[in-house]
Amino acid sequence: MNPADSLTILLLMAGAFFFLAGTVGLLRFPDIFTRLHALTKADNLGLGLIVAGLVIQADNWAIVGKLLMIWLLVLLASAAACHLIARTARRKKILPWKR
């Protein structure tokens, strides 16, 4: 196995780990706001690592650009969706969980 493949495997596994951690957070955190924290942040880095792992395997720069575009669009969509869900929750007077 060449070093590039090993690095890809490492990055993909790290990405999968953060997706898993985000999902664990989604299941364990107590309310809508805290769950959003877990999902948006962990998926942001999880996808970033997976994109980084795939960029190493790309045959040409166009594919690198396409992969980066996918990541940026998902970042944008997740930030906007997260904000919309949090705003709706606030407008529906859903109180944040308190310790």
Added chain:
Amino acid sequence: MILSLVLRGSVFALLWWALTEGNFDAWWLGGILVMAATEISRRLIPARTWPLMGLLRFIPFFIERSLISCVDVAWRALRPGLHIDPALVRYPLRLPEGFPRIFMANVVSLLPGTLAAELEGSDLFVHVLDGRSNYWRELTQLEQRVAQLSGVCLHAIPGTASRQDGS
């Protein structure tokens, strides 16, 4: 004006090139779409100067904060016990209306332990995952960066300092 159009067109052409993975078989369709996108963007986004240095300095800052933010939330999710102390706080924005505020609201959700719940006038309501963390410093730091990025100056507003001490 011409320069702005050429720049916009180049960006869209670059996107087309990436989307088709460098295949130019359908260049005529790409050409039409690039021209249409340039025209739409000209109508929707007024020409503005982009502080290139601010943008370049923002990228490493953003990547660093995202990394810390994800590790932080993953650690809180995975370790036994519930290590959170959430709170909803009001952050008075000093940024001008429009793009800077919307950009800030979007990026706040990707910073360590903060999530933009609502943008109401000049107030940003932020849900923080851990009220004991140094989230206020995180927010002011980001606001400063966004100001740099959009080429505006921040001035202190009355009440900010006392809120900072109180939190």
